[in-house]
Amino acid sequence: MSTVHVTRRSDSGSIWLLPTTALAWLTAVVWASLSGALGGLANAFMPAYAALVAVGIATPVLAYFSVPAVRHATDRFGLRWLTLMHVWRIPAALLFFWYGALGELPTLFWVLAGVGDLLAGCFAATLWxxxxxxxxxxxxxxxxFADFVVAVGTGLAFTLLGDPRMALLTTLPMALIPLFGVGLSGASHIVALHALTRTEVRA
Known part of the structure; x- marks a missing residue:
């Protein structure tokens, strides 16, 4: 059985594009939550918060397909590390279980999202x-990606239904899941599945 290798690019600086952008994104989410901006948005119109989640997913995907530098940086980062990144879903699952057990999240949402993230994170960890x-x-x-669709779809449904418990997702640490982790996860799944069809990815 052969191992996948992504073609390396000569521009060594491009490898820092992804982690630098991710750090800036993470910082923005933390600031928005601590400043109360996310809470204010949720109080004013919770569906707008769901729109932010959608933007967080669409933006990196569009950047990958339309900006060559982003695609080159992704190639240099490598599919193995892009996949191992999903280990973050294990602590995310534990947060879902914790707040779910406290009754602070809709049951169907935290069970589906928590169990799915735990399995997805453990599955990704096997690449170690x-x-x-x-x-x-x-x-x-x-x-x-299947877990991603189920979790995001369920969360969106409860958000649009106006369940007040979904406001928890505007506060730290839970805000990091929909506004940072979900975008990275969804985009990386799409990017990885696309990359696996490209001739530059050798098996």
Whole structure:
């Protein structure tokens, strides 16, 4: 069974584009939550918060497909690390379980999102000791994307229904999941599945 390698680019500085952008994004989310901007938005019109989540997903995807520098940086980052990044979903799952057990999130939402994230994170973590073969990467990202669709869809449904418990997602640490982690996860699944079809990705 062969391991997937992404073609390296000579512009070594491009490898810092993704982590630098992610750090700036993370900082913006933390500031928006601590300043009360997210809470104010949720109080005024909660569906607008859902729109922010959608923007967080669409922006990196559009950047990948339309900005060559972003695609080159992704190639240099590598599919293995792009996949291992999903280990973050394990602590996210624990947060869902914690707040769900306290009754601060809708039951259906925290069960589906928590269990799905735990499984997706553990599945991604297997790349620490197993080779990143094309088929293994494809399975991890297909499963992770399915969980992503279920969790985001369920969360969106409760948000549009006006469930007041969804306001928890505007406060730290939970705000990091929909406004940072969800965007990175959704975009990286789409990017990885697309990259696995490209000739530059050799199996």
């Amino acid at each position: 000791w197993r080779p990143a073969t094309r088929e293994r990467l494809r399975r991890i990202h297909i499963f992770g």
